[in-house]
Amino acid sequence: MWDFEIGRTMGIVARTWPFVLLRVAVYAGITLAYLFATGAGAGIGWGVGHAFTDAGGPFGFAIWGGIAGFGLVSIILYWVREYILYLVKAGHIAAMVHLIDGRDIPGGTGQLAYGRRVVTDRFAEASVLFLLDQLIKGVLAAITGLLGGIAAFIPIPGLNGLMKMLNAVIRMSVTYVDEIILGYNIRTGSTTPFESGRQGIVLYAQNARTMVKNAVWLTVFLWLVGLLLFLLFLAPAGAIVYAMPGEPAGWGFVFAILLAWACVSAFVEPFAIAALMQVYFRVIEGQQPNPEWDSRLEGASRKFRELKERASSELGAGFGGSASPR
Numbered sequence: 001m002w003d004f005e006i007g008r009t010m011g012i013v014a015r016t017w018p019f020v021l022l023r024v025a026v027y028a029g030i031t032l033a034y035l036f037a038t039g040a041g042a043g044i045g046w047g048v049g050h051a052f053t054d055a056g057g058p059f060g061f062a063i064w065g066g067i068a069g070f071g072l073v074s075i076i077l078y079w080v081r082e083y084i085l086y087l088v089k090a091g092h093i094a095a096m097v098h099l100i101d102g103r104d105i106p107g108g109t110g111q112l113a114y115g116r117r118v119v120t121d122r123f124a125e126a127s128v129l130f131l132l133d134q135l136i137k138g139v140l141a142a143i144t145g146l147l148g149g150i151a152a153f154i155p156i157p158g159l160n161g162l163m164k165m166l167n168a169v170i171r172m173s174v175t176y177v178d179e180i181i182l183g184y185n186i187r188t189g190s191t192t193p194f195e196s197g198r199q200g201i202v203l204y205a206q207n208a209r210t211m212v213k214n215a216v217w218l219t220v221f222l223w224l225v226g227l228l229l230f231l232l233f234l235a236p237a238g239a240i241v242y243a244m245p246g247e248p249a250g251w252g253f254v255f256a257i258l259l260a261w262a263c264v265s266a267f268v269e270p271f272a273i274a275a276l277m278q279v280y281f282r283v284i285e286g287q288q289p290n291p292e293w294d295s296r297l298e299g300a301s302r303k304f305r306e307l308k309e310r311a312s313s314e315l316g317a318g319f320g321g322s323a324s325p326r
Contacts, residue, residue, distance in 0.1 A: 002217045003210065003282070004275035012099045012274045018111045019092035020270060026088055027262040033073050034258055041069025070254075085133060086126035090182060091115025096274045097183045100281060122186055123193060129182075132197050135310075136178040138303025143205050144174060144212075146296055174215060176273050177204060183277045184284075195311040201304065202289035204280065205297060214279045218272045225268050229260035 013020065045065020094115045098105050106114045123129040181200040190196035204211060237255035297304045 002214050004214060004278045009271055009275045012096055013270045015099055016092060016095045018109050019095060022088055022112065023266040026084065027266045030077065031258055031262045034070060037069035037073045038066045042066035082126050082130040086129055090119040090129060092270060093179055093183050093273065094118040094186050096277065097187050100278055118186060128193060132193055133178050135303050135307045136181050136197060136201060139201055139297060139301045140174045140177055142297055142301035142304060143208055146300055176276055179273045180276050180280050192314045194307060194314050198307050198311045199289045202294050203284045203287060206290045206293045207283045210283050211280060215276060218275060222264060222268055222272060226260050226264050229263050230256050233259040
């Protein structure tokens with residue numbers, strides 16, 4: 001089974017309620033932006049389509065207008081994702097890390113400023129944190145590849161189709177590795193984020209079987225919750241798109257998925273991150289990065305080699321700070 005404590009994890013998330021509410025506000029805003037832009041695009045397309053009845057009529061233009069509005073919001077979110085990570089996710093992780101370690105954090109809305117201050121002390125600029133996050137994500141495929149997939153856990157011959165599906169679950173389950181490494185970075189108090197990020201990845205890789213086992217349980221839980229929310233949101237999403245111009249058949253499913261994603265991101269994702277950080281901090285206690293795993297990752301991942309280069313430059317520039325777990 002899993003190695004995290006459900007009750008303690010829920011308590012940690014509950015104590016960081018200001019960040020949960022901030023997540024709710026951010027993801028609700030994103031959802032409303034999608035709804036508004038898609039509806040506005042469909043309305044504009046509907047109006048324009050009346051002048052071009054020979055090119056699919058208003059229905060066709062309404063559909064393409066909705067797609068354009070949806071795509072525009074997606075492009076905007078792609079460019080602001082760096083700041084969502086810096087201002088929302090990182091501060092929440094900092095608060096949860098301190099609670100896991102038994103440290104006191106402010107209550108109420110002062111917790112938001114506290115989390116932001118902790119992150120700012122470690123990462124002076126959002127671009128540094130974002131670059132580190134992208135490098136860590138780039139190493140994930142190498143970690144799952146070096147593990148050999150689910151066959152390393154459950155060696156069942158003759159079930160290739162099932163093994164491929166389960167391997168896909170494993171790849172999905174490492175989604176939160178970058179958040180875990182960020183938590184490690186904050187926990188160590190390091191002022192050399194790329195070096196401590198490198199160490200955190202190596203420590204994760206050498207304990208990957210334990211981490212992936214817990215991550216798979218949480219992934220299944222997230223999928224079940226997401227499916228339940230999707231089914232609950234189908235009716236209200238259908239009611240929303242019914243008022244849109246054009247043929248709204250497919251948009252009901254899209255908006256139901258979007259609403260379910262927003263709820264999972266706001267409420268369930270912090271639980272998964274807090275649970276995995278508990279397991280990670282416990283399993284790496286007293287360990288040092290294994291040079292063998294360092295070499296294996298270096299040979300398997302270009303992103304890891306880039307991370308090491310940045311870590312070397314960082315250390316060569318004379319930055320101080322400890323990168324060892326407290």
